[in-house]
Amino acid sequence: MSGRVDIHRLSPAPTTGPGDARPAPLTDPELTALYGRADRPHLRMNFVTSVDGAVSVDGYSAGLSGGPDKRVFGLLRMVCDGLLVAAGTLRQEAYRALRLNEARRAWRVGHGLPPYPTLVVVSGSLRLDPAQAAFADAPVRPVVLTHEAADPPPGLTDVADLVRCGTDRVDLTAGLAALRGRGLGQLLCEGGPQLFGALTGADLVDEVCLTVTPLLAGPGPGRITAGGSSALRRLPLRHVLAADDGTLLLRYAR
Ligand SMILES: NC(=O)c1ccc[n+]([C@@H]2O[C@H](COP(=O)([O-])OP(=O)(O)OC[C@H]3O[C@@H](n4cnc5c(N)ncnc54)[C@H](OP(=O)(O)O)[C@@H]3O)[C@@H](O)[C@H]2O)c1
Numbered sequence: 451m452s453g454r455v456d457i458h459r460l461s462p463a464p465t466t467g468p469g470d471a472r473p474a475p476l477t478d479p480e481l482t483a484l485y486g487r488a489d490r491p492h493l494r495m496n497f498v499t500s501v502d503g504a505v506s507v508d509g510y511s512a513g514l515s516g517g518p519d520k521r522v523f524g525l526l527r528m529v530c531d532g533l534l535v536a537a538g539t540l541r542q543e544a545y546r547a548l549r550l551n552e553a554r555r556a557w558r559v560g561h562g563l564p565p566y567p568t569l570v571v572v573s574g575s576l577r578l579d580p581a582q583a584a585f586a587d588a589p590v591r592p593v594v595l596t597h598e599a600a601d602p603p604p605g606l607t608d609v610a611d612l613v614r615c616g617t618d619r620v621d622l623t624a625g626l627a628a629l630r631g632r633g634l635g636q637l638l639c640e641g642g643p644q645l646f647g648a649l650t651g652a653d654l655v656d657e658v659c660l661t662v663t664p665l666l667a668g669p670g671p672g673r674i675t676a677g678g679s680s681a682l683r684r685l686p687l688r689h690v691l692a693a694d695d696g697t698l699l700l701r702y703a704r
Contacts, residue, residue, distance in 0.1 A: 460692050487636050493649065493654055500662075513665075518693035527638065532638070535645075539645075580606045688702060
């Protein structure tokens with residue numbers, strides 16, 4: 451059985467112990483504090499990429515995500531109010547119900563939050579399967595962010611709330627405001643690339659958590675962002691964590 455891979459903070463540089471000993475690896479509470487909740491409405495993106503910028507291996511992100519990425523991925527889910535995901539990623543990655551273990555539910559309740567975050571799916575076509583476990587088995591009724599012209603498939607409104615923003619395309623600015631009106635102020639977005647591109651274009655991205663996995667994937671896969679071009683925006687680096695397997699965990703936020 452392989453053990454947990456340690457994660458250390460590189461920047462801001464931690465204070466070293468007596469005799470310049472290497473500081474102890476980060477504990478889960480320390481990691482959680484490094485990815486804490488913001489004091490205002492906030493949209494955080496979370497992606498994993500190869501060194502050469504690939505978004506997937508053979509069509510899935512799993513081939514890029516090792517233990518350190520999964521550990522932070524889980525903590526980010528624990529601290530959010532709503533988990534935003536594009537319909538493409540939900541379909542391709544066969545999202546299951548958004549469940550957390552008992553310790554993470556207890557953390558949430560102890561911080562005045564409901565036991566589970568709410569899943570929010572962004573879809574223009576509403577080509578969604580109400581029987582997919584993400585909907586059918588959800589501990590909290592998911593929200594589907596769509597537009598006025600979209601027709602839901604039979605059964606979808608039995609398992610999810612539709613929030614319509616925009617007449618014939620999803621107005622993401624209005625959509626995020628509607629989510630905040632429902633108490634979902636701290637949003638985590640797990641992609642995918644088309645949604646990331648659209649959120650960047652609408653200047654809605656407050657933070658990017660980026661895992662760089664020490665792999666070269668080659669030229670086939672796309673990038674973590676896709677769609678039309680948008681203005682350059684500066685996003686300051688907030689921390690650099692390194693895992694003992696060579697994974698980098700970067701956090702950028704405005
Ligand atoms: N490396 C990573 O961290 C990571 C993270 C996530 C995904 N991925 C990978 O990304 C790939 C999936 O990418 P994708 O090209 O399908 O992109 P995507 O952004 O996941 O999904 C695109 C679909 O989501 C909906 N959508 C996205 N933006 C929208 C907007 N602004 N308005 C309305 N609907 C919107 C639309 O669904 P409808 O068709 O229903 O209208 C659209 O067809 C998979 O291979 C997955 O493994 C990787």
